[in-house]
Amino acid sequence: MPGPRELDPSESMLALFGSELREHRSRARLSQENLGEVLGYTGSLVGQIETGRRTPTREFAERLDGALETGGIFSKLWPHITRGQFPGFFKSYAELEPRACQMLEYGGELIPGLGQTEGYMRAVFEAGLPLAPPETIEEKVAARLGRQELLRGPTRPLLWWLLAENAIRRPVGGFGTMADQLGHLVDLVRSRKVVIQVLETSRGAHALLEGSMTLMSFADGIPDTGYVEAPHAGVLIEHPDTVRELRLSYDLARADALSPEASLNLVEKVAKEHQHHADEHRAEPG
Template identity: 45%
Template sequence: MPGPKDLDPSSSPRALLGAELRHAREQAGLSQDELGLRLFVSGSFIGQLEAGTRRMQPEYARMLDEVLETGGFFLRNCRAAAKSKYPEHFAEAAEAEAQATAIREYAPQLIPGLLQTPAYARAVIRAYDPTTPEETVDKWVDARLERIRLLNHPTRPVLWVVLDEAALRRETGGRTVMAEALCHIRDLARRSRVIVQVLPLSAGAHAVMEGALKLMEFEDAPPLAYFEGVGTGRLEDDPSTVTQLRFRFDLLVASALPQEKSLALIEALAQDYAHEEHP
C-alpha cells in the first residue's frame, strides 16, 4: 500500500499519526489485536497509539511500516510527533493528560502541577536546579501554565486530587506564595471544578506511600497510570496493574478527610500563611 503524505507539523502530529494508523490498519483488514500480535504488543497498546494517548516510538514505527506497507511513513513522522516542550520522562504523560476525560492524582511532596499557581510553579522549578538560567525557568513555567489551561473547560477533565498535608505545610516560595496557592485550590474546589481531599498527617501509613501516582481515563482508549520519581517517570498500561493502582487510590481516598473538612483545613492554612506574612 503506498504511504500517505507526510504530516503537517503545524497541526497536531500525534492525533494525525494515530488517525493515519487507524486508517492503514483498517485498510489492511486487521483488528487492533491482530496488529498487536504482529508487533508483539497488546491490542490496547495499538488503540492507545491510534487515540494519540501513547507516543509512537521509532522501533514500533518501523514495524508498522513493514506490516502495513506504508513506505516509511510512520518512521518519518514519528519524530515530528515526538517533539515536546516537556522533559523527556514526562512528555508522554503530559500529552496523554491533555486528552484524558478523568484524572485522579496524588502527590506526596508538593501541590500537583495542574493545581499550581505561576509563582508556586516557579519556586518548584527553581528548587530543582538553582543554577538554571531565568529564560529556561520562564519556558518551563509557561509549559506548566499551558497544562493548567486544561481546567478552562467547565467540566472536562474530571480532576480528583488527594493532597498530602505535608505538601500544604511545606513552605514553597515563601508565605505569600503559599497563601496564594492554597486560595487558588480553594477557589477551584468551591467552583466545583476539582474534587480536592487532604490526606492528614494523622492518617499514618497509607496505600500510596511509595510516591506520586496519576491515573488517567480516556473516551476511546484504555486507562493509564503514571509513576514519577526524581528525574524519572513511567506510563503503565497493563490492565491488571492499572486496576490494582485504582484500588490503591480508592483506599487513599478512604483515608483522606472529607471534602468540606479538607477545604476548611486548606482555608485555615491559607489564612495562617497570609496572616504571618502580614502581621
C-alpha cells in the first residue's frame, strides 16, 4: 500500500498548510481519524487537506489552532491560501473588490463567484480546466472562497445580481450540487446580503446577452469601474464613457428582468426541481 503523498511546502500555500497540519498532528501523536473527531470533521477530510486535495475553511483552521495549541499558525496561514491564486487578468479586479460599496453584476451562464458554493465552483473549475491537477483546482477554490469573506464583514457592499434563467436551471455539478447552490442563493437573499433578479429565457434578447460584467462603485473617491470577463480573459474598464455605457446596458437588462420577489420565488421553485431530480437519481437501482 503506498505511503501518504509527500507535499513540497514551497509549491504553494495550500501545500504549506497541508505540510504544517501533518507535522503538528504527528507531533501531537494523533491519527487523522483522532484529529477529525476532536475537530468535528472526518478523518478523511483531514487527510485530504494534508495532501492538498481539499481546501480548508477558515473555521477548520481556527479549530486546528485550538485543538493543537499552535498559537494561531493555521489562522494566519489561511488568508494566504486565498491570495495569489488569481489569474493575472483578474488581480486588479480582486484588489478593488473589497473596497467597493456597491456591485452590480451579471454572470451570464453562471452564478456570480461571491455566491457560489464550494461544490458548484469546484465543478466549474473542473469543467473549465480539464487537464489541471487536483491541487490547482483546490487553490482556485480556496481563492474564490477567500473572496467571499467580504460578505461576512460589517461593511459588506450592496450586491445586485442579474441571473440568466439558464444559470439557475443548468445542473452544474449535478442536480444535488445545483439544489444546494440555489438553496445557498436563497439564504443570501433572505439574509439581505444580495438582491437578485432573473432574466427569463422567454424574454429573448436583452442588453447583456453578449457577455458577463460587473460595475463597482466606491465611497472613497475611486471612480466607478467596470469589469467584463470571458473564459480565461478579463478587462477592467475605467474610461468614464465606457463605464456609463455598461451602466446603461445593465439598467436596460434589469428592466427586462423579473422583480426581486418573483425572482426569489422562481429560484426556490427551480431548487425544488433540482432536488427532486437528485432524489430520483439516488432512488434508481444499481
